[in-house]
Every structure is written in C-alpha cells, then in structure tokens.
Amino acid sequence: QVHLQESGPGLVKPSETLSLTCTVSSGSIHHYYWSWIRQPPGKGLEWIGYIFYSGVTNYNTSLKSRVTISVDTSKNQFSLKLSSVTAADTAIYYCARASGSNWYSSFDYWGQGTLVAVSS
Amino acid sequence: QSALTQPASVSGSPGQSITISCTGTSSDLGSHNLVSWYQQYPGKVPKLIIFEDIERPSGVSNRFSGSRSGNTASLTISGLQSEDEAQYYCCSYERITTYWVFGGGTKLTV
Numbered sequence: 001q002v003h004l005q006e007s008g009p010g011l012v013k014p015s016e017t018l019s020l021t022c023t024v025s026s027g028s029i030h031h032y033y034w035s036w037i038r039q040p041p042g043k044g045l046e047w048i049g050y051i052f053y054s055g056v057t058n059y060n061t062s063l064k065s066r067v068t069i070s071v072d073t074s075k076n077q078f079s080l081k082l083s084s085v086t087a088a089d090t091a092i093y094y095c096a097r098a099s100g101s102n103w104y105s106s107f108d109y110w111g112q113g114t115l116v117a118v119s120s
Numbered sequence: 121q122s123a124l125t126q127p128a129s130v131s132g133s134p135g136q137s138i139t140i141s142c143t144g145t146s147s148d149l150g151s152h153n154l155v156s157w158y159q160q161y162p163g164k165v166p167k168l169i170i171f172e173d174i175e176r177p178s179g180v181s182n183r184f185s186g187s188r189s190g191n192t193a194s195l196t197i198s199g200l201q202s203e204d205e206a207q208y209y210c211c212s213y214e215r216i217t218t219y220w221v222f223g224g225g226t227k228l229t230v
Contacts, residue, residue, distance in 0.1 A: 035220070044123070045158070045166065045209050047220040058218050094165065098213075098220075105213035106156035106171035113165060 002027035004095050004111035012089075012118050018082040021093030022111055029053050029076045033098035035107065036069060036080045037066075037093040046091075050098060085118045104113050124148055124210055124223035131229040137198040140226045142192050142210030151169045154218050155193040157186060160225075166209065170195060197228070205230045 008020035022034070036048040049059035051069045059067045063082070071078040084088060092115050096107040125143040132138040142155065149155065157170035168177055170186035173193065183204075185196045193212075197204055210223040 020171070037222075044225040045211075045222040047211075047222060050218065050220075100154070100171050101175060102172060103154055103213065103215060105154040105215070106168055106211070107158070108168050108171070108177065110165045119225070 002095065002097060002109045004109055006095050006111045006114040008116070010114065010116060012085050012116060013087055013120050014118055015084055018085050018089060018116055018118075019078070019120065020080045020093055020095075020114065022078050022080075024076045024078075024097075025044060029071065029073055029078065033104045034071070034078045035096050035098055037094045037096055037107070037110075038089075039094070039113075040088075040091040041063070048080065048082075048093075075088075087118050090116065090118045122209045124205050124212055124221060126208075126210060126223040126226045129227045129229065132197075132200045134200050134202065134230060135136070136200050138200060138228065140195045140197075140208055140210075140228070142193040142195070142212075142223045144212060144221075146191055147214075148221060149188070149191040149193060154215065155186065155188065156211045156213070157184075157195045158211065160207045160209065165168075169172055184201060200230050202230050204228060 003025045013090045030053045033050045035094040051057045066083045068081040092113040094113045095111040098104040099108045102107040131186045158166040160166040174186045183198045187194045
C-alpha cells in the first residue's frame, strides 16, 4: 500500500514562495507520474502539475509561470514551489500518484492533504 | 483548457439510480482524453472510483459505472445508498500533452 505524506509550512506570507514536499513510502517513485492538486476551502479540485521520475514535468497553464515541481528519487520525494502567492492560493494541497491500466491517467493514491494559508 | 462542466447538485432516493454528467469540448473530452471519477466526503481525501472512462478499481462497488458519449462523460450510481451522499468530481487526462483538468464537482444528496 503506497503512502504519500505532504510536509511544509502551513502559513505563507503574500508575495512569498510556497514550498511543499511529498514523501512516498511503501512504494517506489519510479515509473509513475506524481502530481500536486489543490482545493481551496469549500471549492473544487485543481490540478497544479506533475513530474515523472525522470524529471519530465507539465503544469496547469494558469499557474505555469509560478510553479516548479522537482523530484529527488534518492529520497523518494517530490516537491512543489509556488511563487508570488496571494490569498487566492490558500488551499488544501494534495500530492497524488497517477496510475492506470494502460495510461497513467488517474490518481489512485493521495496524501492526506495539507492546508496552506496565505496571510500576513 | 477550462474546467469540465458538471451539475452543481443531483439528488435521488435510496434504491434509485442517478447519473452525473461531465461535459467538455473536443480538446477536454475528445478521443485523446481519458476520464476518471472521484468521490469525496467532507473533510476527506478524494477517492478514485472510475478510471479510463469505464474501469472500476478493485474494491469499488459495482453500483458505480462510467460511460462516454461524444464530449460528455457520465457517472451512474445504481441502487443509491445513504453512504453515497458525497461530492463527485470528473477529471480528464489528455494523453498527448499529459495534462489533467477537473470538473467543478457535483454534490449528491440521497
């Protein structure tokens, strides 16, 4: 049973950079797509971006200019950096694994989520 | 890509069947896209219930089924139970660009 755990500050000041790490345990980070997904309080899910274990990435076009996702396969971790945050970035941030039968198309394992508030 | 369109809410009585639609454009729900569905209870983590349009993960009740027609995907829940009351999200994966987009979510009331 793969386990994902987000870690990082729960409070970030406006204009600063949000940084989170997802640690993958009981499974390898190799051969899957790893994503960050967020959910503002009371609202829907938004895909932020993904990274393949090789380092290939793709990002939501609405966030692309501010997002960087990286991977450290030696630690079985991947990370999110979101720069120039505003109150609109306040959300629960989830890390998730993309898998499937024929395509890595759906998120089968999720972290418990971490609430990040943007406030001075 | 814009969010997929789902009804804000649907309701049904125990034992009935309901269908939740998920509508997009040809770029969101075209031939290169695969749809998954997630169930989320308040304060809980989303759970995968349908992947690759019609497949059910191991352990998910066969009361849940997925389908596609044109630019619309659908989730059908048969034999409604009170425990099905939750928020449901569709999600489209674009195979060529490796890009995901979620629907706005549908609140199911039983």
